Amino acid sequence: MGQAFSLSGAEKSLPHPTVTPKMAPALFRFAEASLQRQARLVLGRLPPMLGLPVFVERFPGLRDRRGPVDAGAFLHQRRIAFNCPAREIERIFAHELFHFAWWRAGNPARRSFERLIEDEWKAGARGELGWSSQWRKDALRAADVRRRSRRWREYCAESFCDTAAWLYGGVGRHPAFTLEARFRPSRRAWFRGFVKGRQLSI
Numbered sequence: 368m369g370q371a372f373s374l375s376g377a378e379k380s381l382p383h384p385t386v387t388p389k390m391a392p393a394l395f396r397f398a399e400a401s402l403q404r405q406a407r408l409v410l411g412r413l414p415p416m417l418g419l420p421v422f423v424e425r426f427p428g429l430r431d432r433r434g435p436v437d438a439g440a441f442l443h444q445r446r447i448a449f450n451c452p453a454r455e456i457e458r459i460f461a462h463e464l465f466h467f468a469w470w471r472a473g474n475p476a477r478r479s480f481e482r483l484i485e486d487e488w489k490a491g492a493r494g495e496l497g498w499s500s501q502w503r504k505d506a507l508r509a510a511d512v513r514r515r516s517r518r519w520r521e522y523c524a525e526s527f528c529d530t531a532a533w534l535y536g537g538v539g540r541h542p543a544f545t546l547e548a549r550f551r552p553s554r555r556a557w558f559r560g561f562v563k564g565r566q567l568s569i
């Protein structure tokens with residue numbers, strides 16, 4: 368289903384990383400030790416991962432076509448860039464990391480998560496687990512859900528990443544965690560099944 372998170376305008380204008388990667392093979396390469404410390408906390412809550420290296424850096428002033436953004440996951444460049452306060456790095460790292468996981472998850476897993484979200488939608492669930500999915504949910508119409516429009520699929524991708532950020536981002540409470548409590552256990556259970564006993568492909 369292509370790239371879950373599009374930052375195509377910004378992606379073209381951004382320079383390649385200028386920090387030389389270390390020789391030791393590692394899945395993540397960090398431009399700063401502070402990013403590495405915070406990211407490691409998130410990675411410690413997750414199963415082992417598999418994939419080509421991802422470069423992680425700060426990028427003050429990062430924007431997409433709509434304006435400033437907290438972070439971006441550049442799937443083809445294999446890069447995560449942050450433009451958020453340090454206290455948000457952990458939660459947002461989990462979100463961006465799961466853009467890679469969604470990309471690699473395969474259609475059966477993506478459709479399974481979509482069905483979970485569709486059931487929520489049909490049950491009239493209010494709220495979400497992050498702004499990124501919330502504003503996309505607010506913009507949905509019934510026809511988007513019925514036709515699985517691009518808007519719907521982008522919403523599902525963001526909902527997936529926001530759910531991961533809620534579960535693995537190390538933040539118990541956050542103003543963006545607004546999903547009604549009765550819908551949260553099924554999100555948690557779905558992710559438990561998704562990450563259980565496997566290496567997470569990113």
Ligand SMILES: [Zn+2]
Nearest residue numbers: 372499525528
């Ligand atoms: Zn996102």
